[in-house]
Amino acid sequence: MLHVALRLLALSAAVALCSARAQPIIGAIWLDQREVFDSTADEWFFAAPLLNTLHTTTRPWVIGDELLFAVGDQLDTALLYESERNLRRTGLFSRVAMHVDTVAPDTVEVTITTQDFWSTSGAVLVGSGGGAATLGAEVEEFNLAGTGSRFGVEMLYRTENQIGWQGAVALTWRRALRSEVNVSGTLFANRYRTLQQLALLEPYRTLRTPLAWSVGGVNSFGSDFYYRRGTGRYELLPFHLRRASGWISIGTTDQNEDRLFATLLLSVENVRRIAPEFRQAGDNSARALLSLGSLRQRFRRISGLDGFLVEDLAVGAWGAATIGYFLPMNADGERLFYIGGEAEQSGFLADDRAYLFGRISAGSGFQRGQARYTAIESYGLGHWRLSTASLLVARFWQQTVWNWNAFRQLVLDNDIGLRSYAVNQLVGDNRFLYNVEFRALPPWRLWIFGISGVAFLDGGTVWMQGAAFSHARFHHAVGIGIRLHNLKWQEEGGILRLDIAYNLDTQRIGIVFSSNQLFSAVRSHLFALPTIYGSAIDTE
Template identity: 25%
Template sequence: MKRFLSGTVPRFTLTFFCLWLASLKLIAQENARKVIRNIEIERHDVFTDLNRKPRFIYSWANQLHIVTRENVIRQELLFKSGDEYDAEILEESERKLRSLSYFGEVTVVVKTEGEAFVDVLVTTQDQWSTIVAYVFEGGGGRTTFGGGIEEFNFLGLGKRIFSEITHEVSEGTQIQLRYTDPQLFSSRWTARGNFITGPFLKDYSVRIIRPFYALDTKWAYGFTGFARDQTRRFFANSREFDRFREEKEEFQVFGARAFGSRFHKRRVQLGYRFSTKDITAVPDRMVVPLPDDEVSHALILTATFENLSFVEETQIDKFVRVEDLALGNITQVSLGRTGIPFPNGVKRFELRVIRSEAHQIFDRQYLFLTLGVQTLFEKNTIASFRLRYYNKFARRQTLGINIEFDYADSLEDSQLLLGGDSGLRGYPARAFTGDKRLLLNVEDRIFSSVNILTVQLGGVLFFDAGNVWSEETSINLNDLNYSAGFGLRLGYVKSPDSRVGRIDFGWALNGGGFGIVVGVDQIFSVN
């Protein structure tokens, strides 16, 4: 018996027992609640490599720039010291910081880790935040020029101030002022005020909202309002043939509640809207039937269903900036009823339905689909389809395809337009008008490594096709208008949001013609 006890079987049993205890300890350690002990903020100026030439330019730029304040960064984080450690919350905080236009590179990582704690390191690098710009945009015979100044990170506080004056040839001068505060009184509330005055539009608007600022946020609420005096204009063959004046005031308040797990959300929103609309005919311009004046009270119920995941990419729309792509699907259904809770004014139902899909279909290939319809039932119905496909088929080249289709019925205050200023390069602005609109853009985007100071050079080869059909005309693909050309892309890698400038040279393949389109950002993008 003694001999048996000292044999190999008990040794094996003892070894197995020790391994079992060790595995239990490891499981217990993995399941133990770790808390965030310290959060270290490491802030970097716009230019970190001051040995590049010309050195004095980068040094002066840093001296003129105010680095984002630490309390602004901490306010954007979705965690604080003492919170339970959650890797997904750190990743979401990184995406949230990166979505701010005045940040370039952002990382949120665990610096040190113990049995019961972690220390987190947040590293940010600022973008140059002050833009003094000469505005020049053109396409299809429309030319706009002017100047403006925009500060995306006022005094390092994250506030945004914008002012601009532009003049469109043959139409007039427009002035715009805007203030945006993403941390109103250092809170989760956001605020925005906007003022526009010009020959065809005067607009005053304000918005104060506490949004769903994180995936785990349960409540959102706020209000918006505007007063607008607008001249509605109608075109045919690039020429205006009618107009009327619309004065509209609107106020809306809402509250919303979120349910479900972090990446599978269900949101319900209830809102109240009050609006008035007065229509005035312009003398000698009464071709289009005038819409009716309106006063309306409405209750609006909106349900949103989200199933999301996220992936990081580059060279989709930007040159070097990390682009956070939201994949999955979103469905939103909004139903409104006017005449509630106050019976005076117009009485009708309003419906809006949107379905969005975003998927990585193969390695480095992405597909984005959106279907939507909005209607007042007896008028102003628009059904829309959007498809965007990206294929990063080479190291510095991305194939982009954009398909847009809109079908409208009984529009009383607008029309569908297409031309050199709206996607069909090489043709006059507003060349095609009607109720059914189709547009195709195919681009080979080239992101070169050539960098001059802070501007990265790139190019594009493109092919466009499109048309707009009137209500009386059936859709016929033989009516499509085609264009092709090339363009220059300027990646302002240190500017806010790493903006892309574009200059496109397009040749109309139907009947000849040539056009130059100048603007900011890609002709189509993920967002």
């Protein structure tokens, strides 16, 4: 019996050794870089050579920095797929593909094919909806000199709240000096507000990245807007905010299991506001937040939901629990303990025709045994594919607070998702919004553009703390729209959206013009920092 067992053990070891040896070695890696306009495709036209000349093709080392394999490594298809996703996530390429060729029984060669997006935009910005309009221009380069860095300048005239002219300059130096660190800075100013921001970030770039961190500072001053409910009128709330913050996160690196994260966030701030009643949650307090999170990601390629380009969707789940402590920085600060948590889950159903995503988060502070800043928020999203070129998409978004003894303001208008409703008139402490869209994305192409159409129903309400949700009045809009998709530009900024919305309260038609989808048909699960739930408010 012992003899048979030993023979079986030896046979198993031999099979395992042969399997290991059977894994081929990567003998060479080839880059096949295509320009923005490909002369072998239908997109080619008379000015394509000039535009290709004006565009700097992505540097080979930018692609190389995203690869998780090298010459001499054993072939690991999981690393190939992740490298392909990493390249798409940079937003630099309209096409990414990897092909493996067997050149010998134990050797393969990997060919990486990429095609650049057109990365320079010089655009006239025109937008309208809800009684507000914008007009201006921007110049943005998101692949500066082929390095993957981003630089943008914007000048915009806004009629909302008589803001007038505003300007912004933003720079992101990606992988500064070929390191893992991104450096970003922003300067924004209009007649009411100035924002100066600087940050260093080393993110979780891959499924095997063990550590991420960031440090940064914000200096913001000017005036927030306090909206009088139902009138469209506002008061100015002068403020000056200085904040320094940093976080560090440690994550497990086994890509085949749930990734676990431990994250510590520290911040200190000094805020001056016009009056105590306009103090916001956490003002003039140092805070320490510690979270433990778990992330499960299963990646899928998708297209034909928001547009026509191929994207990577992370299906799975995310959850985190947070504890924290607030320490007053001066007499206007506060001392309290904090506890909160969040959970997300998503998946495909009905032979992949249906998709559902759900998220819920809740948290509360405690001060001398009394609850403070209690908040709960939920978000649901789903779609049903009716055919290869049409789908039904819906979402809801609920935000509710109790014991919120600080200034709070949520707006329900055209900008947030209730199309054609006047900006800044529907205001409350709590908000509920839903949107339903029928989307048609036919395979027609007009040169480098795709065309899609929608029919939609929007609805929502806002209400104050202490008021019953059942007594809140709902507001609705219905309409149709058309989208023009630039297939040579990033999906997030390559859409022109025109909606014709009928306001069921005023029984008037409004025109909405924008440069993005109102909401996406899917949502990926991603690592998230600990936060004070419910602290985000609408101040402009």
